[in-house]
Amino acid sequence: MHLTDAENVASLVAQEGRIRELTQALQAESARVEQERQLTAVGQEVRKLMGARDLHIIDVHDVDGRGKSAKSFGRVFYAQGQSLIFYAFDLPTGKLTPAKYSFQAWATAKAVSQSARNLGTFQVDHHEQRRWVLKVNDPALLRDIDAVFVTAESLDYTREPNGQKLLYAYLGGLPNHP
Numbered sequence: 001m002h003l004t005d006a007e008n009v010a011s012l013v014a015q016e017g018r019i020r021e022l023t024q025a026l027q028a029e030s031a032r033v034e035q036e037r038q039l040t041a042v043g044q045e046v047r048k049l050m051g052a053r054d055l056h057i058i059d060v061h062d063v064d065g066r067g068k069s070a071k072s073f074g075r076v077f078y079a080q081g082q083s084l085i086f087y088a089f090d091l092p093t094g095k096l097t098p099a100k101y102s103f104q105a106w107a108t109a110k111a112v113s114q115s116a117r118n119l120g121t122f123q124v125d126h127h128e129q130r131r132w133v134l135k136v137n138d139p140a141l142l143r144d145i146d147a148v149f150v151t152a153e154s155l156d157y158t159r160e161p162n163g164q165k166l167l168y169a170y171l172g173g174l175p176n177h178p
Helices: 005-050
Strands: 055-063 069-079 083-089 101-109 116-121 123-126 131-136 145-154 167-170
Touching: 055 167, 069 145, 069 167, 083 145, 101 131, 116 131, 116 145
Parallel strands: none
Antiparallel strands: 055 069, 069 083, 083 131, 101 116, 101 145, 123 131, 145 167
16 A cells, blocks of 8 residues: 555655644643653752741831931841741832842841841842842751841842932841741
8 A cells, every 4th residue: 555645745744744733732731741851859848947946037127317218128037047038028129220220138246237238139020029038948048047137239239238228127126027
């Protein structure tokens, strides 16, 4: 039994269609597996943080120069000396150009009141909710800190805070979730 050229072309087209369907199904399954992996990692991170013996959960509200609440606010999850997650909402962008600045988190240590450590740069966590996040899991950076705050800094300068403090959280008290 010999196939005609038309039958060969039809068979080839059908096979290519089936290959496209299988490729799309594989891509969808790969995306689902990756999302599941990310959720598992986040779940482990949350369990570790929420199970910490010395956990601070602090709501932070920014104030303007007259003591009135500003729009920016945040929430800090801090397991003493182990992990810090800082969520910031509605950080002011005003005249700041994102290509030229970043929001930086800084920590002050109990022993050295004049020095601030750069904890890192906030990343957009959810664009529509205007939510930013910073995660720090380096015990050396978190050692003996008693406060954290946020500034807007130019991208080329992060050795010390120069911008206005936007959000400030005192961590020196007793853990409020032992």
